[in-house]
Amino acid sequence: MNIVIKNATIVDSSSEFNQKKVDIKIENGVIAEIASEINSTNFEILSLENLHVSSGWMDSSVSFGEPGFEDRETIANGLNVAAKSGFTHIAYQPNTSPVIDNQSIVSFVKTKAANFATTLHPIGAFTKNQEGADLAEMYDMQNAGAIAFGDYKKSTANANLLKIGLQYTQDFNATVIAFCNDSLIKGKGVVHEGIKSTQLGLKGVPPLAEEIVLARNLFLLEYTGGKMHVPTISTAKSVEMIKEAKVKGLNVTCSVAIHNLVLTDEVLTDFDTRFKVNPPIRDKAHQQALINGVLDGTIDVITSDHCAMDIEHKKMEFDMAKDGTIGLESAFGVLLEILPLDVVVEKLQAAKSIFLNDENVIKVGSKADLTLFDPSKEYTFNKNDILSKSKNSAFLNHKMKGFVYGIYNNNKLVIK
Incomplete structure (x- = not known):
């Protein structure tokens, strides 16, 4: 799928865009462009609150x-x-x-x-x-x-x-x-x-x-x-x-x-x-x-x-x-x-x-293998947050800091 991820802060110490807020254009599963503003005509748009992206x-x-x-x-x-x-x-x-x-x-x-x-x-x-x-x-x-x-x-x-x-x-x-x-x-x-x-x-x-x-x-x-x-x-x-x-x-x-x-x-x-x-x-x-x-x-x-x-x-x-x-x-x-x-x-x-011997870095030309998250959101982890079939979590009712939105990988976007 072709998508533009808007206003994302990059968290990747190996990337030239580390700690910068950018748009990321992905075409056919590959990062095609990274810039402060990208024309998103004919592309699906993904915009999420306080979005951070890492490899x-x-x-x-x-x-x-x-x-x-x-x-x-x-x-x-x-x-x-x-x-x-x-x-x-x-x-x-x-x-x-x-x-x-x-x-x-x-x-x-x-x-x-x-x-x-x-x-x-x-x-x-x-x-x-x-x-x-x-x-x-x-x-x-x-x-x-x-x-x-x-x-x-x-x-x-x-x-x-x-x-x-x-x-x-x-x-x-x-x-x-x-x-x-x-x-x-x-x-x-x-x-x-x-x-x-x-x-x-x-x-x-x-x-x-x-x-x-x-x-x-x-x-x-x-x-x-x-x-x-x-x-x-x-x-x-x-x-x-x-x-x-x-x-x-x-x-x-x-x-x-x-x-x-x-x-x-x-x-x-x-x-x-x-x-x-x-x-x-x-x-x-x-x-x-x-x-x-x-x-x-x-x-x-x-x-x-x-x-x-x-x-x-x-x-x-x-x-x-x-x-x-x-x-x-x-x-x-x-x-x-x-x-x-x-x-x-x-x-x-x-x-x-x-x-995997994979040093995947967020840069133009790399495969889009990305995790999407908000590192500041706080909440309490409860049974509704358990997506697994089994429920044996040691962290029930634990206070959390940081929320995962989902991933983009294998030319697929999955958002929670």
Whole structure:
């Protein structure tokens, strides 16, 4: 579609138009002109209050459910939710049924996701059926469209298998996603181990469960070479170890989940299972270390870690409930309460350069891959703001600063 976006403030540190208010003319999905005033004859006009535009955002960890768990979320509705939440790209986790562990399932998922404004990029499982025993068909999956390989929320217990995988994936320049959690140290823990877990009588997950596996994985990466992405780190020591690894020159990136960045374990007082996530929401000291890690560049990516979960698996005793919270719809509004706008935009875009090798800049001749938002609007996030099929949001009744209008991508405009 051909469109002129009027009076938009550009938020793109790589663009010559950064922080300037301009009109943007888009023809056939490509930015044709950027100027202070553009003749819009025969073009559709888009004019929105306090409109800001950045290069499109990418969420590096999204779980809907389809195939197999369509009762939690479908790909079609999930992509519509992502678009209205400001994400032009999502990395789709393999925790489906069947698991995304071969090229046919990768192709199936990509076919289901075709022709949407938001582009879905499958993550292939690192091991067959995510069981940690045998490597999955990673090369074939990459040829079918997978962008990286990892078992969702599962550490590879077999260190030799991870070593072989890191060596093998170098042949086709693939990224291994290595979640860090020692299941034996975690045991039956369900929340952060600390004062709050003791007060509530809930079994705790010590930071050591994450850190000991991360240390091992970084040693393996140093030995093998290759590319590793560490998803959703949650502890101060993890931030330190990632920083040290980068100083050494290791090819490692990492992400943090929004709920670990914004919330602390003080929210657990009412045993609300919306706050049961993996890794667990930790205390104030760890939260501050994560914020500092974002600000100093140690943490590359902020993810919603969106995980749709049906009410039957959430409305039960805390110990028994499934992990996970949805987060696409609330991502932007909660981040602006703790981080500057330019940092939020940078960290929501960063996954594109890591996983897609895409340094999309707002300039004439570039593909129109844009997120549209108002960074000043304040409101309270309630059930009416949840567009997902599942309603397990950790941010219900949370005060928001920043409202997403929608996106323009793949020659399609989606406005909330």
